[in-house]
Amino acid sequence: MSTALSLVEVDRIHGRGNAAVHAVRGLTVHVGVGELVAVMGPSGSGKSTLLNLAGGLDRATAGQVLVDGAELGELSPKELAKLRRRRVGYVFQDFNLIPSLTAAENVALPLELDGVRARTARGQAVQALAEVDLADLADRLPQDMSGGQQQRVAIARAVVGERSLILADEPTGALDSETGEQVMRLLRERCARGVAALMVTHDAGHAAWADRVVFLRDGAVLDDTGRPSEPESLLAGS
Amino acid sequence: MLTWTARWRPALRMTWRDLVTHKLRTAVVTVLVALPVAAAVVAATMAATIDYDAPNELYYLNGAAEARLEVTPYARVRVRIEDGRYTTASVPKALEQSGATRDPASVDVSGLLPTGSRVARVGSTEVLLATGGRIWADIVDLTDPLTHGYLGLEVTSGRAPTAPDEAAVSLPVADELGLLVDGHLRSGATLELADGDVSVVGLLPVDDDNETFNRLVLAPSSPYLARATAPDITGVDRDVPSAQYLVDLPDLSSQQARALHSSLAEVGVSSWMRDAALHPHSWGLQAPTPPPVDPAAAAVGALVVGIGLTEVLVLVGAAFAVSARRQSRALGLLVSSGGTPADVRRSVLATGVWIGLAGSVLGAAAGGGILFLGREPLGRLVDTPIYQYTVPIGSLVVVVVLGFASAVLAAAVPAWGVGRLTASQMLDGHIAAGRRAVRHRFRNPGLALLGAAVLGLVACGFWTSRCFATGGSQSPVPVLLGALCALTALGGTVLVLPWVVTIVGRSGGGRWLPWRLAARDATRNRARTTAAVLAIGAVTTGVVITGFGLTAQASVPPPPVPSSSPAGSAEVYLSTAQAADQNALRGLERTGAEVAGADGLVTWHVARDRERPVTDRQGGQVLVVDDAFLRLAGVDDAGREAFAAGEALVVNRRSTARGDTTELRIGNDRSAARTEVPAHVLQLPWRPSDATWISVAAAQRLGYDVRPAQTAWLTGGIDAAEVERLRLHGVEVWTEESWVQDRSGLALPLAGGALLLIALVVGMIVALAAAEGRDDAATLSAIGAPGWTRRATSAAHALLVGALGTGIGAMLGTLAGASLLQVFDAPGTPTPWTALGLLILGVPLLCAAVGWLVAPIHLTLTRRTA
């Protein structure tokens, strides 16, 4: 399986000397194409740093971050921004949408920033919204949508265009379990179509939707559930 | 490559929606940008309109007419256009010598003009009143639209006179003569003229500073029209009767107008064409050079513009910074969706773009509205009735672009700051100011700048006072340097202020919770506090400088005028007709006694030799006087004895040869006949104009003719108020008590405007603080703080800002005012102590009150992010 995202021996150190804080130390994570990977760990274990590094919002102090084979450390800020417009989509816990833009405009934003013509961008955005079953809310403002709907719009924005890597930071954190499950189902669906996703979560139930769960502690990978075994084997063991 | 529009579209859309959502904030900020734009639009248009070159000025001279004609008594005149407004005419010598004249009124003017022309006869003449006084009458049909604006004449009460025996008079005259009841003309009001009564049917308003306060308007059907001479605008000679017409012409090209102008001259008609004023170049005229710029006005103007611009930048910038902070999450999302730092900057700048657009367009529209609706009050303000605005398109474009640019510039500072933040900082909403301990990098440069500027102001003040002292060089350099120093001081203050705010906030802890909260908030949001302090500082600076200006103006002593009449008497100026009319002189004496309690009228004569003047060695007049004159003039016994003995009295030793004779000359030229007469030099307690006084007997002996002098003395102590009243009765009197124009009426609206501006600034800043402190307020109320805590905090905040701002304004204003206003050459440095005291006490209190009132007490619980 080819990898969509690789972090290899990545360090991220804030500050210097005695005040230096290792947010991430020797971190190595791979996400394959079409794979959904969940990241769990106590707060301060470097989960958010991992996501920021993966999308080029933050730069590694050492090590390599590769998205679709491109080494982020070698990209200029402009190229990083371009990467976020074309390759990587973010989904946050809440307040994912720019309040002054409608759902369709929020989804179209990366395209418009990329210079796609307004009409084309809107067409693609509406299509992306249709894929998350929200085509009829295209012209609503975020304030007129439920939390679950907002998250679905955010997912639509994260995948609009040809983007192949979703970075999700607690995407279900602000939702009830039913809505959370809908969102997870949507993420899985996107993965089934070949999108890779890296998701930080506190919720074991939602993490279990992933193909793999990576446990972080103190900025490094502690454990990894690996490829899951076949369901029959589980039942056979009981 | 991305197109320009594609780059800006998302940012513009986002900010547009955001602005629409926060309507109040948007409105306030837009108004802040629009206000100076509106003011500048009005000021620029007014300046262009009252400019000497502007068409509006033509109304006073010509009404709405396309041309004005003066039919001279001569068959042909030579005309010369002076500058598009004035035409002078002269008569060919041969024609003048032939003495052939005609009755100007008999010329058929319409026949000389292109078809479609229309004429309205106008004229003016002096009319003697039954009081013995005289009044200048304008003969004009004010119901004719051609006369609209002519000489500023306008009937505001009653109606325009149309019948031969009808008249309109100016309001003060009607008032003085008792023609008014409750401010309106009483029925049957009449004005007694020397030749009979006319009924007063209308009132004319009065401008503050022109000579329209005693005026009379008669209808063209009045018998006085026959006596009307041309005013000295196009005329050949005042004393020669001429007929004057306002003319409505069909559309003519400049060429046609010039041709008409020449052809009229060929038949003895002097003409002025509007076309010459509007298109001077087509007439081969040069546009008049603009008047030189007054250095003090330029300096104060620069300071005002600088302060205003700083105000807008600082206040609007603070508002933009707050809104940028409040939407930091959205900016973070923009970055995470692939926005570059440039996109983030654009989305903050876009706020400035929208506000700038709205503000400048609104400002221009408001300016237009003010001009349209405020035509009359604006005209009164500039002492010029406004009939037609001159719209300086170029200046207006500059003003609008400047307004737009200032809003964009105000947004540039927060945009630059936000653009440097990392994405995670934005996403976390951690743009809140003052979290980190800030090194005051700009404190020392700021203090240095301020110090240098203060020294510079002191030096410039000293230099200015030297330059503008009596006999100084009047050089504008020190004044302009002073203005530069004042602006530098402002810049230094801007740099030092954050540090001052920190110090004050730190020491301003205290025990009282609201005060402590306010001080902390002020320190934490240093940028916003600095902005507010600066804004208030700027306004108070302006007020203080104006105060200095008024005080300085008031303290300048009036220029010493040598007294030209003996103590206790007033000079009366007489027209030729008056002086020759014994009835008029008796009437004058009577009126003087009735109105001003005058003792009597002393008159004298001027010596002539037929039509030629008689002068003494110094070119002074030779007056034929009597003993009453000498008594009043305070001539001692020796002088009177010499006078009785037939000697001439001279008031200037230089008029005598060797001190005992003088030489009287007939005519002004070298061939003048000279007569040596014995003379006596007088020492008088007053300074008469150079003259030689002789007795009637001496005049007869010398064979001189005498003619009544056009000056006389009213005796018996007449004060300024009586002078004013006498003038309304047609008696032109003058005393030494100079009339000081009182400008203090301007101070009140100015102070009101300043206070309003301060209230606006404080209200806005407190509202901004409240908007940012919503979470704190929610917490406060959650732990049970009473509602007034918020109000008190808000008031304390406003008080802090107000006190700091006033302090800075008083300091800067005093420095700049004291320095710049040395141009007035006032003794010492007149300081408006009372105003300063009131300001320093009043403004902080006003601020606190506004803060208390503005504070929202209804809490809206809001989400803590986004």
Add this chain to the structure above:
Amino acid sequence: MSIAHGLLALLQDGPRYGYQLRVEFERATGSTWPLNVGQVYTTLARLERDGQVAGHAPDGEGRLRYELTASGRETLAGWFSRPVTLGDRPRDELAIKLALAATAAGVDVRAVVQVQRVATMQRLQELTRLKRDPGPTVSGDTDLAWILVLDNLRFMAEAELRWLEHCEGTLTRARPAAATSAPAPAPGSDQVPDQPSADPQEALR
């Protein structure tokens, strides 16, 4: 809960053959509790002895059908209406294992916890996968029963994970030194491990 209660509940719908009962039991419990036919017939025999069910005469193919007696209905009603109490459940081995690991010297409790977390998470992933892609065996009326059982297992696993997470936190606070000195037990996560080290013995030094 016993097999007996389960069989009684299935018989409430009407008489069943023994084999039929076994199939329906597995369906209803979501195949989480496999039975062999022997267990079914032993239990049925015991129930018949106690008068809870009554056996019909064998049919043509020699199969015996059972139906519920009045006494059986009573027992069933009592079972449904009585809540499950702690005493009814077996003791939790994991809790006891952790407790012992904490007291025993030389055992890295956090490693034990982590190993268990991975195992439980894998189990939860399997359960989630079952839930999200329902297998071909599940359909029709028994869907609901299946989902209920599956959810129960998922929530148990989630609860266990949360508890394990909490344990880790508690342990970190209690023994910070151990937390930093202990090497991560299975750091080789750059390659995808095909089977996690689920054997708790490995955690013992």
